Amino acid sequence: MIGEVQGVSEGDSFSNRQELHDAGVHAGTQGGIGGGGESIVLSGGYVDDLDEGDVILYTGQGGRDQNSSHQIAAQELTRGNLKLAQHYNEGNPIRVSRGSQLDSPYAPKGGYRYDGLYRIDDFWHEEGKDGFLVYRFRFVKLGRSTSEILDTPTKSDELKFKSPEGTTHPGRAQIYTSRVIRNSAVANHVKEVYRYKCQVSGVILNTPTGPYAEGCHIKAVGSPHNGPDTVNNVLCLSPNMHVLFDKGAIAIADDFKLLGIEGELTVDPHHEISIEYLRYHREHFYTGE
Amino acid sequence: MIGEVQGVSEGDSFSNRQELHDAGVHAGTQGGIGGGGESIVLSGGYVDDLDEGDVILYTGQGGRDQNSSHQIAAQELTRGNLKLAQHYNEGNPIRVSRGSQLDSPYAPKGGYRYDGLYRIDDFWHEEGKDGFLVYRFRFVKLGRSTSEILDTPTKSDELKFKSPEGTTHPGRAQIYTSRVIRNSAVANHVKEVYRYKCQVSGVILNTPTGPYAEGCHIKAVGSPHNGPDTVNNVLCLSPNMHVLFDKGAIAIADDFKLLGIEGELTVDPHHEISIEYLRYHREHFYTGE
Numbered sequence: 001m002i003g004e005v006q007g008v009s010e011g012d013s014f015s016n017r018q019e020l021h022d023a024g025v026h027a028g029t030q031g032g033i034g035g036g037g038e039s040i041v042l043s044g045g046y047v048d049d050l051d052e053g054d055v056i057l058y059t060g061q062g063g064r065d066q067n068s069s070h071q072i073a074a075q076e077l078t079r080g081n082l083k084l085a086q087h088y089n090e091g092n093p094i095r096v097s098r099g100s101q102l103d104s105p106y107a108p109k110g111g112y113r114y115d116g117l118y119r120i121d122d123f124w125h126e127e128g129k130d131g132f133l134v135y136r137f138r139f140v141k142l143g144r145s146t147s148e149i150l151d152t153p154t155k156s157d158e159l160k161f162k163s164p165e166g167t168t169h170p171g172r173a174q175i176y177t178s179r180v181i182r183n184s185a186v187a188n189h190v191k192e193v194y195r196y197k198c199q200v201s202g203v204i205l206n207t208p209t210g211p212y213a214e215g216c217h218i219k220a221v222g223s224p225h226n227g228p229d230t231v232n233n234v235l236c237l238s239p240n241m242h243v244l245f246d247k248g249a250i251a252i253a254d255d256f257k258l259l260g261i262e263g264e265l266t267v268d269p270h271h272e273i274s275i276e277y278l279r280y281h282r283e284h285f286y287t288g289e
Numbered sequence: 290m291i292g293e294v295q296g297v298s299e300g301d302s303f304s305n306r307q308e309l310h311d312a313g314v315h316a317g318t319q320g321g322i323g324g325g326g327e328s329i330v331l332s333g334g335y336v337d338d339l340d341e342g343d344v345i346l347y348t349g350q351g352g353r354d355q356n357s358s359h360q361i362a363a364q365e366l367t368r369g370n371l372k373l374a375q376h377y378n379e380g381n382p383i384r385v386s387r388g389s390q391l392d393s394p395y396a397p398k399g400g401y402r403y404d405g406l407y408r409i410d411d412f413w414h415e416e417g418k419d420g421f422l423v424y425r426f427r428f429v430k431l432g433r434s435t436s437e438i439l440d441t442p443t444k445s446d447e448l449k450f451k452s453p454e455g456t457t458h459p460g461r462a463q464i465y466t467s468r469v470i471r472n473s474a475v476a477n478h479v480k481e482v483y484r485y486k487c488q489v490s491g492v493i494l495n496t497p498t499g500p501y502a503e504g505c506h507i508k509a510v511g512s513p514h515n516g517p518d519t520v521n522n523v524l525c526l527s528p529n530m531h532v533l534f535d536k537g538a539i540a541i542a543d544d545f546k547l548l549g550i551e552g553e554l555t556v557d558p559h560h561e562i563s564i565e566y567l568r569y570h571r572e573h574f575y576t577g578e
Contacts, residue, residue, distance in 0.1 A: 002474075077498070082498065085497075089499060089501060091473050184380045188379050203529065205529060205533060205538070206538060207378070207538040208374075208536065209374040209377070209378050209536070210378060212536065238529055239531070240492065240494060240528050240529045244494060244496065247497065247501065248497055249494070249495060249496040249497060287497040
C-alpha cells in the first residue's frame with residue numbers, strides 16, 4: 001500500500017522490526033526496502049547512505065557482504081532497486097522509518113521511528129566507497145500537510161480498470177523546498193544557438209508564443225552531482241528527449257554519436273560541449289552498453 | 290534588462306512613475322507593462338486584476354477605454370502581452386512594482402514601491418468582467434534569496450553568440466511555495482489504461498525503468514481554473530504533446546478531432562473524458578480557429 005498507513009502518525013515509535021511490520025509501516029523484518037518498494041528503513045546497513053534529515057541519499061540493495069556490511073559486488077537495477085525506480089517514475093510517496101543503529105543525528109534513541117513520507121527526487125548509479133557500483137536514490141521529505149493530503153490509500157492492483165476516485169478539489173499545501181536556482185540566460189543562449197531545434201531528435205515544437213525547447217543539464221546540477229550551470233553543460237532538447245536523457249535511456253558518446261537511439265547529436269560550432277560531463281552522465285545515468 | 294536593477298532593493302519607494310523610470314525599474318511613465326516586458330506596474334487600471342500579495346492575476350494590455358478603464362474591445366496576443374508570454378516561455382523573472390492607486394491591501398500608502406521579482410506561472414485568455422476577451426497572467430513571487438541569486442544582469446541582445454558566463458556553483462535557495470497536490474493514483478490509472486502511449490502522438494517513451502508518459506490535466510488544476518484531479522480531466526500524453534496542449538498550440542474538439550495538429554485523440558472505451566473540460570481548455574488556452 002502506497003502512502004500513509006491508517007492509525008500510524010509521523011513520529012510514532014516501534015520497539016523492533018516485527019512491530020513495524022505488524023503496524024503495516026514496513027513489510028518484512030529484514031530488508032531495508034519494503035516488499036513493493038513503498039517503504040524503506042534506514043538502519044545503518046550501508047556505508048554509502050547519507051542522512052541529512054529532510055534529504056536522504058539512500059543506497060540500493062544487493063552486492064553486500066552479510067557480515068561486514070561492505071559491498072563485495074555490483075548492485076543491479078532489479079528487485080527493490082527497480083521498485084524504487086518505478087516509484088520515482090510515478091512520483092509516489094514512500095514511507096521512511098529510521099532505526100537506532102543508524103549513524104545519524106536523526107536516528108531515534110532506541111527501536112524504530114516512522115518519519116513520514118518522502119518522494120524520490122532522482123536516482124543514479126555510481127562507484128560506492130567500497131569500489132563497486134551502487135544505486136543511489138535521493139529522498140526528499142514531503143511537507144507534513146502534504147502527507148495528510150496524500151493520506152488516501154490506493155489499491156491500484158485491485159482497481160485496474162475501475163477508476164480511482166480522485167478529488168474535485170485538490171488540496172493546496174505549503175511546501176518548503178530547497179532547489180537549485182538556474183540562470184535562465186545560460187539555457188536561453190543554448191536554445192537560441194539551435195533556434196529551439198532539439199539536438200537529438202531535430203524536432204521543433206511551435207507554440208503561439210514562439211518555439212519551445214528545454215535546456216538540459218548534462219551533468220546534473222543537484223547534489224551530490226553538483227554540475228555547473230554553464231553553456232558547456234547544457235543541451236537544447238525537446239521535452240521527450242530531455243526525459244530520455246535524464247532517465248538514462250539515451251546518452252552521448254565522446255564523438256557525439258547517440259547511444260540508445262539512432263543518429264548523432266547536432267552540435268553547432270559556436271557551442272562547446274564538455275566531454276567530461278558527457279562521460280559523467282554515461283557513467284551515472286546511462287544503463288545501456 | 291531582465292532581473293534585479295543595480296542599486297535598487299525590494300521595498301524601495303519612488304514618488305512617481307518618472308522616478309521609477311529613471312531608476313531603471315520600469316521603462317516609460319504610462320504603460321503597465323515595461324518596454325520589453327521585463328517589468329510590470331500594478332496601479333489599479335484593470336478591473337480584472339487580482340492582488341494576493343505573493344500571487345497576482347494580472348490582466349494584459351489593450352482594448353480598454355482610456356477614461357473609464359473598462360474593456361471595450363478584445364485584447365490580442367501582441368505587444369506587451371506577447372512579451373510577457375515569451376518571458377513565461379523562457380522562465381524569466383519579472384520586476385513588479387505597486388502604485389498607491391491600486392485597490393489592494395498590498396498597495397503602498399503613497400507613490401510607488403518596487404516589490405521584487407516574480408515569475409509568470411501560467412497565462413491564458415478568458416472573458417473579463419466587462420464581457421470582452423482579456424489575457425491573464427499569473428505572477429508568483431520568487432523568494433528573496435532567489436532574487437539575490439538571479440541578480441546577474443543579462444544582455445541577451447548584445448551577447449548573441451557570445452556565451453553568457455553562467456555559474457559553476459548554482460546557488461541553492463529556500464523557496465516557500467504553495468502548490469496543488471495531485472493524486473498520483475489518478476494520473477497513473479489513466480497512463481495504465483493507455484499503456485503509456487501518448488493519446489495525441491501515439492509515441493511511447495521507453496526508459497530503463499519502464500515506459501514514461503505524463504498525466505495532463507485538461508482543465509488546469511491551479512487557481513483560478515480549479516479543474517478537478519479526476520480521471521475524466523486527465524489525458525495520457527508524451528511530454529512534447531503535454532507542452533503543446535498546456536501552451537494552447539493544440540486542443541481537442543468535442544468529437545475528439547485534434548485541433549492544431551493532424552489526427553484524432555486516441556480514446557479507450559474505459560476512459561470517459563469530460564467534454565465540458567475540453568471546451569474550457571479550448572476557450573481559455575487554444576489560440577487557433
